[in-house]
Amino acid sequence: MPKDSGIGVSQKRREDVRFLTGAGNYTDDINVRGQTHVHFLRSEVAHGRIDGIDTSAAAAMAGVVRVFTGADFEGVGGLPCGWQVTDRDNNPMQEPPHPILAQAKVRHVGDPIAAVVAETYEQARDAAEAIKVDITELPAIVNMQSALAEGSDKVHDDLTSNLCFDWCLGETDDAKVQAAFDEAAHVTTLELVNQRLVANPMEPRVAVGDYNRASDEHTLYTTSQNPHVIRLLMCAFVLGLPEHKVRVVAPDVGGGFGTKIFHYAEEAFCTFAAKECNRPVKWTASRTESFLSDAQGRDHVTKIELALDSSNNFTAIRTNTLANLGAYLSTFSSSVPTWLHGTLMAGNYKTPVIQVNVKAVFTNTVPVDAYRGAGRPEATFQLERAIDTAARELGLDPITLRRQNFITEFPYATPVALEYDTGNYHGTMDRLEAVADIGGFAARRAASEASGKLRGLGINCYIEACGIAPSNIVGMLGARAGLYDAATVRVNATGSISVLVGAHSHGQGHETVFPQVVADMIGIDESQVEIVHGDSAKIPFGMGTYGSRSLAVCGSAMVRATEKIINKAKKIAAHLLEASEADIELKDGVFSVAGTDKSVAWGDVTLTAYVPHNFPLEDLEPGLEETSFYDPANFTFPAGAYACEVEVDPETGQVSIERFCAADDFGNIVNPMIVDGQVHGGIGQGIGQALLENCAYDQDGQLVSGSFMDYAMPRADDVPFYAVDHSSQTPCTHNPLGVKGCGEAGAIGSPPAVVNAVIDGLHSANHGVKHIDMPVTPARVWEAMQG
Amino acid sequence: MSEVTMRVNGKSVSGQVENRTLLSTFLRDSLGLTGTHIGCDTSQCGACVIHVDGAAVKACTMLAVEAEGADVATIEGQANADGSLNVIQQAFQDHHGLQCGFCTPGMVMSAAALLKDNPRPSEAVIRKYLEGNLCRCTGYHNIVKAILAASGQSVDAIAAE
Numbered sequence: 001m002p003k004d005s006g007i008g009v010s011q012k013r014r015e016d017v018r019f020l021t022g023a024g025n026y027t028d029d030i031n032v033r034g035q036t037h038v039h040f041l042r043s044e045v046a047h048g049r050i051d052g053i054d055t056s057a058a059a060a061m062a063g064v065v066r067v068f069t070g071a072d073f074e075g076v077g078g079l080p081c082g083w084q085v086t087d088r089d090n091n092p093m094q095e096p097p098h099p100i101l102a103q104a105k106v107r108h109v110g111d112p113i114a115a116v117v118a119e120t121y122e123q124a125r126d127a128a129e130a131i132k133v134d135i136t137e138l139p140a141i142v143n144m145q146s147a148l149a150e151g152s153d154k155v156h157d158d159l160t161s162n163l164c165f166d167w168c169l170g171e172t173d174d175a176k177v178q179a180a181f182d183e184a185a186h187v188t189t190l191e192l193v194n195q196r197l198v199a200n201p202m203e204p205r206v207a208v209g210d211y212n213r214a215s216d217e218h219t220l221y222t223t224s225q226n227p228h229v230i231r232l233l234m235c236a237f238v239l240g241l242p243e244h245k246v247r248v249v250a251p252d253v254g255g256g257f258g259t260k261i262f263h264y265a266e267e268a269f270c271t272f273a274a275k276e277c278n279r280p281v282k283w284t285a286s287r288t289e290s291f292l293s294d295a296q297g298r299d300h301v302t303k304i305e306l307a308l309d310s311s312n313n314f315t316a317i318r319t320n321t322l323a324n325l326g327a328y329l330s331t332f333s334s335s336v337p338t339w340l341h342g343t344l345m346a347g348n349y350k351t352p353v354i355q356v357n358v359k360a361v362f363t364n365t366v367p368v369d370a371y372r373g374a375g376r377p378e379a380t381f382q383l384e385r386a387i388d389t390a391a392r393e394l395g396l397d398p399i400t401l402r403r404q405n406f407i408t409e410f411p412y413a414t415p416v417a418l419e420y421d422t423g424n425y426h427g428t429m430d431r432l433e434a435v436a437d438i439g440g441f442a443a444r445r446a447a448s449e450a451s452g453k454l455r456g457l458g459i460n461c462y463i464e465a466c467g468i469a470p471s472n473i474v475g476m477l478g479a480r481a482g483l484y485d486a487a488t489v490r491v492n493a494t495g496s497i498s499v500l501v502g503a504h505s506h507g508q509g510h511e512t513v514f515p516q517v518v519a520d521m522i523g524i525d526e527s528q529v530e531i532v533h534g535d536s537a538k539i540p541f542g543m544g545t546y547g548s549r550s551l552a553v554c555g556s557a558m559v560r561a562t563e564k565i566i567n568k569a570k571k572i573a574a575h576l577l578e579a580s581e582a583d584i585e586l587k588d589g590v591f592s593v594a595g596t597d598k599s600v601a602w603g604d605v606t607l608t609a610y611v612p613h614n615f616p617l618e619d620l621e622p623g624l625e626e627t628s629f630y631d632p633a634n635f636t637f638p639a640g641a642y643a644c645e646v647e648v649d650p651e652t653g654q655v656s657i658e659r660f661c662a663a664d665d666f667g668n669i670v671n672p673m674i675v676d677g678q679v680h681g682g683i684g685q686g687i688g689q690a691l692l693e694n695c696a697y698d699q700d701g702q703l704v705s706g707s708f709m710d711y712a713m714p715r716a717d718d719v720p721f722y723a724v725d726h727s728s729q730t731p732c733t734h735n736p737l738g739v740k741g742c743g744e745a746g747a748i749g750s751p752p753a754v755v756n757a758v759i760d761g762l763h764s765a766n767h768g769v770k771h772i773d774m775p776v777t778p779a780r781v782w783e784a785m786q787g
Numbered sequence: 788m789s790e791v792t793m794r795v796n797g798k799s800v801s802g803q804v805e806n807r808t809l810l811s812t813f814l815r816d817s818l819g820l821t822g823t824h825i826g827c828d829t830s831q832c833g834a835c836v837i838h839v840d841g842a843a844v845k846a847c848t849m850l851a852v853e854a855e856g857a858d859v860a861t862i863e864g865q866a867n868a869d870g871s872l873n874v875i876q877q878a879f880q881d882h883h884g885l886q887c888g889f890c891t892p893g894m895v896m897s898a899a900a901l902l903k904d905n906p907r908p909s910e911a912v913i914r915k916y917l918e919g920n921l922c923r924c925t926g927y928h929n930i931v932k933a934i935l936a937a938s939g940q941s942v943d944a945i946a947a948e
């Protein structure tokens with residue numbers, strides 16, 4: 001009989017009922033008695049010196065409670081960066097201050113200059129218009145090459161240049177790398193851009209600060225993926241508040257995709273201002289503000305070289321990347337182009353020599369940080385575009401060339417600092433070839449051609465490092481945080497369970513999935529298990545959700561805590577059954593003595609724990625509650641193979657996605673339906689990057705694509721149904737569930753598949769185009785076809 | 788300030804609004820119907836879709852005073868009388884047509900309007916119709932699937948698993 005509950009079942013989501021009936025509780029739905037509203041006056045120029053701010057007229061306007069400027073924050077810390085990267089000579093990166101409100105200079109369009117707190121939002125906005133800011137506009141530094149040029153203006157006057165760091169990973173001996181290229185039978189070189197993107201979760205950011213003078217306690221409601229991280233950063237580095245007096249609540253959050261990891265100025269502002277004004281302060285971003293203040297993603301310019309020997313084995317990879325950091329260091333920005341990117345340059349392949357060079361650059365643009373995949377899509381895009389190009393240059397089948405170079409033995413230590421614990425890249429490619437019906441492509445191409453369209457097939461493989469992350473390793477690499485997670489399993493007297501977790505669900509379905517695991521382990525009904533998350537006053541100190549880590553890290557903590565519960569419950573059962581603990585078995589929620597018919601139910605044991613009349617009090621404490629903190633031994637390594645088929649209209653250059661297939665290895669899977677959904681969403685975003693999305697600045701640093709009218713988000717009509725397969729499974733070897741994480745795969749694996757398909761389609765009509773940068777718009781395709 | 792009166796989810800309501808107050812703001816802030824979400828400021832995202840006199844409308848494009856006397860339906864009034872999910876809501880749950888849930892009220896209201904006019908829309912018609920509803924989580928796969936299922940069409944042949 002197939003299972004109908006527990007691990008491996010596509011359980012419908014329990015959180016859906018509230019979301020489908022309008023009963024969700026998002027941050028903007030929270031209103032605190034007596035609250036005021038804040039509106040931020042933001043810079044309209046990309047770079048300028050603030051010569052003076054006159055707030056007197058604004059302060060006198062109706063409803064205004066108080067007007068704040070940078071001067072009010074002089075004694076307050078700035079927003080910290082959570083990762084110190086050291087450069088190729090072991091010097092620490094240049095770390096400029098990041099004030100809550102601009103001090104002396106503005107450094108990007110949208111940089112907050114002043115904030116008006118008023119009785120209503122409209123009054124705050126009206127008053128902000130009455131603030132007079134005297135700004136001397138300075139030349140905007142937008143282009144990375146010119147930012148690094150000798151004598152360039154500087155984004156931060158106190159730094160030596162606009163270079164944050166010059167970083168190298170892998171083989172640092174240039175001569176050795178060059179020798180590998182000199183010996184190569186073939187070298188493929190590609191220059192490509194991984195364009196800047198805006199994460200754009202559908203819910204804009206919101207912060208509500210509340211302060212209780214009587215107890216000296218702060219509460220911050222915020223749209224965050226990680227409430228404890230926000231509390232720590234804000235208390236320890238920005239406002240200097242004692243953590244036990246600050247509660248951070250991230251309730252229902254409408255999507256994150258990375259950009260809600262970071263600690264933002266508005267959160268610190270609302271917390272600070274609530275005390276200063278002794279009134280709750282609420283801020284809700286307009287979408288325009290999201291475009292101007294949410295950390296953006298990607299923005300790499302790369303040259304990649306791939307060397308092959310005469311048998312088509314990969315022998316060396318060298319990359320040179322410029323990574324745009326924007327105007328300030330966002331919370332994890334420095335880790336993205338380095339440790340989350342360089343370490344993935346081996347991909348799924350055994351290449352003996354790899355050298356990754358990254359220069360990270362300050363510009364007068366919105367800060368850049370992690371966006372779904374974070375560094376890994378950039379690595380995959382370069383590598384897989386280069387491999388496809390090599391196959392074309394050498395007249396090889398792209399699948400054969402990839403298969404020939406696959407890593408097949410595990411564990412595998414890459415030349416770029418990772419150890420892959422397990423994988424089966426031929427296995428996922430086998431699944432892909434079956435699901436995508438690669439054999440039927442020729443017929444589909446003929447059909448497209450018969451209707452006047454070009455058809456291309458694009459193949460792509462990816463690997464990612466997820467389950468972020470082993471604290472001791474990331475600590476050595478510069479992380480200023482631990483990356484464990486935590487769970488408390490609180491069993492109630494009548495046997496139901498609350499699981500308090502550090503992971504945060506903002507679409508991932510933890511409220512459904514986590515109970516599947518706990519209920520399965522104990523053998524009780526899932527409805528008896530409930531997840532509590534998102535409130536620092538309730539949950540243990542966990543690190544939140546990003547880097548496809550929730551189940552691999554927090555889920556492991558939950559398993560460990562549940563194991564402790566079961567061990568203790570067995571002791572109680574042994575006492576009740578007058579048997580030896582070693583003979584107690586737990587099955588389907590019943591403890592029994594092996595080989596006898598003596599048993600006691602879960603509920604009787606839990607009741608005994610809290611009503612300990614007949615209880616081994618001399619050996620055991622009453623109660624049934626356990627906490628585990630789990631620090632992973634390694635990253636997890638989801639991997640897979642993707643295939644995309646496109647039609648290109650030779651008249652217009654319009655590309656349409658006709659088929660998209662994904663074969664992923666996520667290790668063990670708890671809820672297949674939710675895993676499919678995660679992959680679908682990632683592919684949707686990846687197709688968005690490949691064909692539509694582009695966050696563009698003009699030479700004055702103005703954001704040209706600053707609304708949904710100018711920034712092309714993928715719509716239902718832009719994408720097809722996707723075929724998703726995850727039947728090739730190599731369970732993670734070092735966490736108790738054998739799970740790897742699935743949240744980012746789709747966004748990592750899909751962009752190169754789409755671009756490879758377009759190039760393939762163009763070649764089918766003898767357009768010898770080597771590369772088209774994303775987004776592959778009709779204009780760019782048409783231009784490429786004109787040669 | 789002016790007084791406005793309308794029917795919302797079958798009940799007569801009234802309130803004081805400024806002339807510039809959006810219908811979406813009135814629903815959320817004055818009536819506490821926070822299921823109608825605000826995802827943009829350019830009328831592009833569709834998180835705020837409601838029904839006004841039976842037609843799908845973006846609540847952020849209408850002033851509260853323009854809805855004087857209108858019959859307004861929001862996500863809060865969509866479930867069956869016994870509180871169970873209606874056919875469209877149930878299809879969204881059955882087919883995992885939502886993740887973070889932020890676009891969901893607008894999606895459900897748009898789907899209801901579509902199915903009222905076109906009880907068995909094709910995949911292509913559904914995708915076209917959802918042009919004004921953005922979802923960042925689902926890649927649309929399961930939303931389209933849910934709407935097909937809600938209209939009684941078989942979804943067994945749709946790719947996946």
Ligand code: FES
Nearest residue numbers: 826830832833847
């Ligand atoms: S809020 Fe975006 S369309 Fe109404």
Ligand code: FES
Nearest residue numbers: 886890922923924
């Ligand atoms: S479910 Fe999150 S935006 Fe659609």
